[in-house]
Amino acid sequence: METPKILENAQNIRSVIRYLKRFKNTTFVIHLPDSILESSVFLNHISDIALIHNAGIRIVLVAGAKKRINCLLESAGILWQEKDGLRVSGENAMPHIKMASFDVANSIMTALAAEKISAVIGNWVKARGKGIIDGFDYESCGEIDQIDLPSIHSVLENNFIPIFPCLGWSSSGRPYNISSIDLAKEIAIQLKSEKLFFLNDYELEEIFLEKKAHENESINALSVQNLEAILKENRAIPIHAARLLNLALEACKKGLERVHLIDQRIDGVILNELFSELGSGLMIYDDNYGAIRSMDLEDVADVLSLMRPFVKKGILLERSEVQLKELHGDFVVYEIDGAIRACAALHVYGEEQGEIAAVVVDERYNKAGIGIKLIDFLKKKARGLGIASLFVLTTQTADWFEKQGFKPDILESIPFAKQEKIDKNRKSKVFRLELV
Template identity: 30%
Template sequence: MTTTASDQVAWFRQTSPYIHAHRCKTLVVMLDGDVFAGEAYKRIVSDLTLLNSLGLKIVVVFGVRHEVERVLADRSQASHLHHGVRVTDETAMDVVARLAGAWRARLEARFSMALPNSPMHNSAVKVCSGNFVTARPVGVLDGVDLCLTGTVRRVHAEALREQLSLGYIVLIPPTGCSMTGELFNLTVEETASAVAQALEADKLIVYAREPVLCGPDGKGCRELTVGEARTLARSLPVDGEARRKLDAACRALENGVGRVHWIGWSGDGAILEELFTRDGVGTLITDESYEQVRMATIEDVASILELIRPLEEGGVLVRRSRERLEQEISHFVIDERDGAVIGCAALHPLEEEAAELACVAVRSDYAGKGRGERLLSRVERLAREQGIRTLFVLTTQTAHWFLEHGFEPASPESLPVKRQQTYNWQRNSKVFVKRLD
């Protein structure tokens, strides 16, 4: 096998857990008009088509603000904004409607040709659009009549879900009809956020000019809580594009959306690298104020005991006394949701740059929703910070879960010597190992 082929095989193996984790997940993608100024949208369409072929459910909400401004400027017509929102008179609305329709058709055409020009030739790509968003007029703000500028009144979530379940990529333009039949101009930021909230989407993908959000010190932020994102937003110009996007992202997170990924539209394959690599390329924003994975403290002992007791009684976990747990509490991480411990895991350092992952547990009513993956990710990050290169796990009933998350079968003899001496042959746990890069 050549070096290039070997690298490709290794890459595919590394991404397979992410592919598995994202299958059947719902993504709402925010594309503003900036994307359409060059060739970037063509690459993005190809990437989204690939994600669709991997089983992801995709809604694309696109805007045409910059195209509208260009057309109005070419006609020597004034472009009026109020707090960053267009005052949409009938002339501007005609331009918005025409451009929204034109770009919807272009996107449909591009999605239709994306796969024939790829190794996935003959794979069908289904695209649809429709009146999934009902709008109403914004009205008068600060004494300014915004005319045909609208705001989202309702998102027809069930109709959207039906199309997504049939495998369609759904396109939503920056316009919405009212109950009286009027057409209104909507902002892409509000529309994408509202659609993501209505669908309770797993992720909102924000394509932006900036490839990563930067703090006041100018340094890139790889991860932000929604509180930190709100603070950062307040430091940005009120009428600025980044402020509008960030405010919309925070609203989504505060209303049921799982995560927001902020990525640059100029980078080739940015969404693939963001979703299918450990560190990603953009900024991840999560609502950690409500749920967070953190290091355990002595105050968490009782909650952890309550969590793991049913698993101990079922033989899934080794029994731990309260005294032992108190002694080992510094090795534990927990998943805390609204003050309740719903998951835990422990990292026990061994010799030879190795450690044991132990006591992985998630409350039954939260199982199968990605909590185990979050705990594993946090433990692996801690292990790397401690210079650990090899992670072992011993299990009797959850072997397949660890196999699906990058562990490989091993033998008790592969354990470090001291851990071999304490291996319980009567319990006969299966041993798995994972090499940390």
């Protein structure tokens, strides 16, 4: 096997082991819409969920039953309407809604049994009628009153997977139809789960109507702040997508660190989203997903490994371990889930000038806006030190630095101490950014 392939495999294995260690004994809530039952990869998804469960991660499943309920109501000739993404139907629909809800949950439990995983379906949700709002009667639609957390914890401690149908019951035993995505969100919040997954059967691009995320963030990860801005700016987002995004937003604001929207049509999508930093869906996250911090001496080996491909391409000057250790106080790193994915340095030449150097971003993250975040961080640091301007030397990234506001300058403008160290054969260009 070629060395690059071995290295790639090793990196993937390291990533999996790191995530397994991090998530062991934590809880994941996964929403499965009933459309997944018709998918050719449904059983593969169940197999992957079983693998995650057997790895020591607690799994809670919430079964959506929209298609199955609609089918039974149509067969029975029962009419319903939709209001704000909710199905509104009369009391005569409830026997069919209960039948469909338990049927879907049972199908999921049967598939888990084939993987030798014990699961249980329960009536753990107390509910009340949604009632009449602004003159509109929501009839059999219910609101969540309480989730029986002690019972759920007991089920999880006994190594069972709890499966929630999209139903709730009043204290007198009256059933209500509960939105399964609302239920998944509420369960995740109350259980303080590590992650909440929503599987769906539409392209992520549909969510944004071909609108990519803000320039400084990729489509596969959105901060709470950027998602709020997108929802505010783009009022044409389809109702089903907008509801899901708003639920993700609410969940993050109420304590969840990560909410994942993933395409159920892709085989292996759950494992890939879980065990790789980039994932394969859309992750909504609170601010602590990626963090900039000062480089420690323990980071030197990882930073050298990060730099190596760019040194080989001639983009970056080679630096030794000794050099990095001597200058480690000038460096910052960008860490994602415990792994260093980018670095940059600010070298200070008195109060007049500072140099931005060694800006490196793992190629797998070059569309995630990390480089911009590093530059902004170092600009703020430089201003705090009273530095008047920043300069950078580059051979292949001039366009990128110009986009960040740097202007062409001459070599003679930089400090003499730096001029003496420059390799003239590289013919580096000088760019400058005035801070005052």
